[in-house]
Each structure stands twice: as C-alpha cells, then as structure tokens.
Amino acid sequence: MSNQIILVLVFIAATLLGYKLIHAVPSLLHTPLMSGMNALSGITLLGIIAVTALPGSTLARLAGLVGIIAAVINVVSGFGVTDRMLRMFRGGHEHTGEDT
C-alpha cells in the first residue's frame, strides 16, 4: 500500500515541479518543447520492455515488439528533431556555418 501512495505522490510532485519549470520556457521555444516532451513520453519504453520480458505467448511478445518500436521512435526522433530545431535558433553573433 505504501508503495502505491509513494507512486501517486511522485506523480503529483513531478507534475507540480514540471509545471513550474516549464512555465519559464519562452513561447519562442514551444515547438521544440513539445517535441522534447514527445521524447520524454517515450519513457514508457522502460515499461514496455519490462512487460515484454514477462513469460508470455508469442503474440504477447509481438505486441511488446510493436510497443518497443513505437516508444523508441518517440525517444530517438523526439530528441533528434528537438536538437535539429534548437540548433537553428541563433541570435546576434552566433551565426556560424553550422547547419542541419
């Protein structure tokens, strides 16, 4: 029981802390913020790996495979596109030759 209370408390704490920090992100960066959040929601990869490893039928394994692919796309493309976008934002004297 105590474990479950901890989980719920962690959820509330993370939500409040996240809300406070994300509030400071300027609207200039809201698109990369969202794609970054896409990457973070790929954290579900941890869960889908854990359940795919449980003893189960081949069908269950295949469902796990689909879930893993979906989550990995979230993580890798999410961070990848966010990085691509953030490198485009250049100000004043930062105009180097770097491009995507």
Added chain:
Amino acid sequence: MSDTLYYLISALLSLGVLYGIRLMSQVRTAALGNRVSALCMLAAIVITLYRTQLGDSLVYIIIGLLAGTLISIFMTIKVRMIQMPQMVGLLNGLGGLSSALAALLTLALKRPLGGFEVTTSGLALAVGALTFSGSMVAALKLHGKLSQKPVVYPGHRWLSAFAALVMLALIVLLPLTALSRALALGLLTVAAGLLFGWLFAIRVGGADMPITISLLNSTSGVAAAIAGMALGDILLVAVGGIVGSSGLLLTQIMCRAMNRSLPQVLFGGAAQPQARPEASAAPPAVETAPEVAQAEAPAQEQAVPQDAGPSQEDLPAWLTQAQSVIIIPGYGMAVSQAQEKVKQLLDRLQSAGKKVRFAIHPVAGRMPGHMNVLLAEVDIDYELLCEMDDINPDFAGTDLAIIIGANDVVNPAANTAQGTPIYGMPILDAAQAGRLIICNFDTQPGYAGVDNPLYQPQAKVMLLLGDAKDSLDTMLASL
C-alpha cells in the same frame, strides 16, 4: 538491483530531466538542456535492460530497439520544419500506443496483480488508446490526408458521451472481475478509447489544432505515468507526470490566446462552425490544399480593387520612408512557404538601416511556437522574434506593419465586435502602426468568419492580394 537503489537512481534521473527542462528556459542553453534530458533517458534505458530478466524476450527487445532507432534516424533527417505539427502529432500517438500496449500486457501477464494495478492498467489503456487514435486523426488532418474541416457525425455528442461512459464503466468493472476476464475487458476498454479519441479529433478544424496537439501531448505523458503506476515503476510516473503537466500548460496558454475554453474545444464549438475563431488567421484558401492555393494565386494577384486605398505604386515610397518595421507572420506564410522571401525582405530592410522586428501571436500556425521554428529555419535572428505582450505597446510608435498571411490575430473587431466569436481574443495591435501592408490571399473574413475592418479602403492600409510569395516578390522588387 535493490528497490532502494532503483528509487535513488530514478530520483537522480528525474532531477536530471528537470534540470534539462530548466536549461530550455533560455535559447542559448536549450540545446544543451535537450541533450541532458536525452542522456538521462539513455541511462534509464540501459539500467532497465540491466535490471530486467530478459530471458528469451531478448531477441524481440533487440529487434525493437534497432528497428525503432533506424526508423527514427530516417524520420529525424527527412522531416521538414513545416511538417513539425504532424510529426509531433504522430509522436504523441506512438507514445499513447506504447503505453496502452504496456498496460495491456500488464493485465495479461503480470501476476500477482492487485486492485491498484488493475485499475491503473485500465486507466492507462483508455488514455493511451484515445491518445493514439486522436493523434493519428490529428496528424492525418495536418498532413492533408484527412479533411482539415471539422467533421461532425449525426449524434456526434451522444456518440462521444457513450464512448466516454463505456470507458469509465469498464475501468470501474475491471478490478471487480476475475483476472481471467481482465484481458477481454481491457480490449473493450481499448476499443472504447479508440472510438472516443477518433470522435474527439475528427471534429477539430485546422485552427483548433494547436489546442488539440497540446492536449494530446499532455495525455501521452499521462498515459505513461499511469502505466508506470500499474507497473510500479517510479521513473515512468515521474517523467510521465512532467510531460503531462507540460502539455496541460501549453493547452491553457493556447486556450487563453484563442479566447476558448477547453470544454468548448472538447465537446462544443464544432457544431457551429462560425463560432470557431481562426487563430492562425490564414485566409480561407488555407483550408484547401496548398497546391490549389498557389495555383490560383496568379489569377487573383492583380485583382486589387480600384478603390482599395493606396495603390502598389506607393509601395517603394512606403518601404523606404519607414524607419521602423514590424512583420507579422501567420499561417498563410507557412502555406505559401514564403519564409525565404521574408528573410530576404528582412535583409534588404536591415541593410537600409531600418529597425525590423517580428510580432508572433501565440497561436499563429498549427502548433505552439510554429512560426518561430519556421523563421529560425531561414536563419532569422531569434532576438528579433517578439511575443505579443512585449511588442504590442510598440506598434503605436512604429512606421510600418507588414502582415503576411495573418488575419484574425490582427483583427481589431476582437476588441469591439461584441458577440462575435473572436470578441475578447487578445490580438496584435497592428492597426496602431503608422501604415500597414497586408499580404493576404483575399479579403474574405478569416477562419472566425468575422469581417476584418482593416480591409476597408483607407489611406494607411495597402492590400497586396494573392499568394504570399508573389506579394513578397512585389515588395522586394520595389526596394
């Protein structure tokens, strides 16, 4: 690995992710912040692989990781900035799918399974499924594969309410039934969730997309967090919660900027299309395919009405006389892919010693921050991109405002026309500028269906009708 150690590591990684988000509050450090978060994620994945008894599932997991990575590399390189809204939509959906599958497999395979786990699994199934179908519909709409217009089925509200009730009933029933039947009920929950997500997203029009995408961004995180509760994985709960609150915050910002309430978007407005403000303020042509808009443009370009105030012959004088200029981009700029031309215009005006800035409305485009990304892509200094509240007081002292493919976000009727859908919506005070050049496809009212008084012939407003690219060419040629 002991639970205590895992809790400790989870706490550290969560703090790392939060630190990464903190770094994103400044443009200079944002890219670093993203990499900090990515590193924490990588560490989390490695630790999970280490502490899980993989057994004969190893081959599936390796194939999944490799295939996912390969697809991602391809997508990351291929995606264009104009496609970011549908990209984010797609990723929202995949996150929901993965969380739903994790919850489904929890119900099917994890034993022993207590009431808390079953209940949270059911919730994660529902939220994950509706995130998946809703996001797929949104992404297809943004990609032009589905009609961007709101689609309303007969009895739409009742169908939505029915799907929602079935979802809730099943979530309540799940922990009360035998575990042997849990999987079947779980599959029904998925079906109800998919139906609800579909019904929710299909009735959303182009202009409400920023709200929809933000909301689905939030639910994809919430689904992960609830799946984490079902699995007892604290890191999923923490990071999922962060994503959930981020999406919710953006949803609130978008709603405020459009003067809409969330219930209106979720259940209401679409039944009366005129009650839907077009925040991105693109001309109606936007709702047709971009190719069509461009093909029709040349024919319309010369169609400036005779009595439309100043004529194009005044253009060179207007541009040279202005010492301070504010450019207002809207979705019309994105549709005609005119960013490169905007950059050229900026360079010309700047080399002539003029002060040029951009005014960005919070909901311009099809997702939060869309305009900024498009302008950053063509190498426009981000310090020139100003938020609405910062730049609005400056319009009065500005010689010239150039509006490119924006309509409702500068429509003064929002301040005066009581009873119209956009009344009360915060707008950019472009009308306060000394002179205005409006590049728009035509003079039809914007998405909100409210006439824009700026289009009335008047001495300080010059209309350049037609495709934004052509209008910008006209301006560049006159400089």
